[in-house]
Amino acid sequence: MNIILLGPPGAGKGTQAGRLVEGRGMVQLSTGDMLREARSSGTEMGNRVAAIMDAGELVTDEIVIGLIEEKLEGDQGGGFIFDGFPRTLAQADALGALLDKHGATLDAVIELQVNDDVLVERIVGRARDAVAAGGTARADDNAESLKVRLMEYYKKTSPLIGYYWAKGDLTSVDGLGDMDTVAASIEGILSKSS
């Protein structure tokens, strides 16, 4: 089973993907994690994406699609969770073509719905917790970058809701509940799709 977790920054895509890895043995493909790994490795590509991410903007489709393409060559295990990918219509088209190429299907697209006030609270909370624990906050977890991240989401990513709805793949989930409640809603959807 291959699924997409869609939603604004801080909606809980990464959190819920982690639950699905534990509970269902699925493989998480987080483009955010891949890009953070690339930037910390100091490669040319990593240096290029660092400034874009810190400003809260989307990294180019070409780079992100290339990262996903590499991962899809690997073992499919219990199926893929696309966490934070696709984020643009071009990425959605590319994912469709890549899945076709591998003879794979997309089984569900789950949209996590959370309002802006709660998103801001969660991201600011994550930054505060990281500092309180003696670490450093993610460079893009600040009010200024978050404003850009939200604008990018509404402008470039939210059109994917209509795109997948028209294909009959989309289910929306209330992402405002606690983590266990959201996880139970997702499990309910996936057990119907499998």
Ligand code: B4P
């Ligand atoms: P991501 O790493 O994907 O980060 P995100 O959207 O901010 O977070 P997510 O929704 O996963 O929230 P999380 O579970 O962590 O992207 C970072 C950047 O990478 C982007 O801005 C962009 O620059 C770049 N990028 C990534 N993918 C790209 C692509 N495809 N194309 C172009 N650029 C791309 O949760 C956040 C917080 O909320 C956590 O502290 C968590 O504990 C808390 N939380 C989660 N669920 C909760 C709940 N139910 N209740 C209370 N708190 C909750």
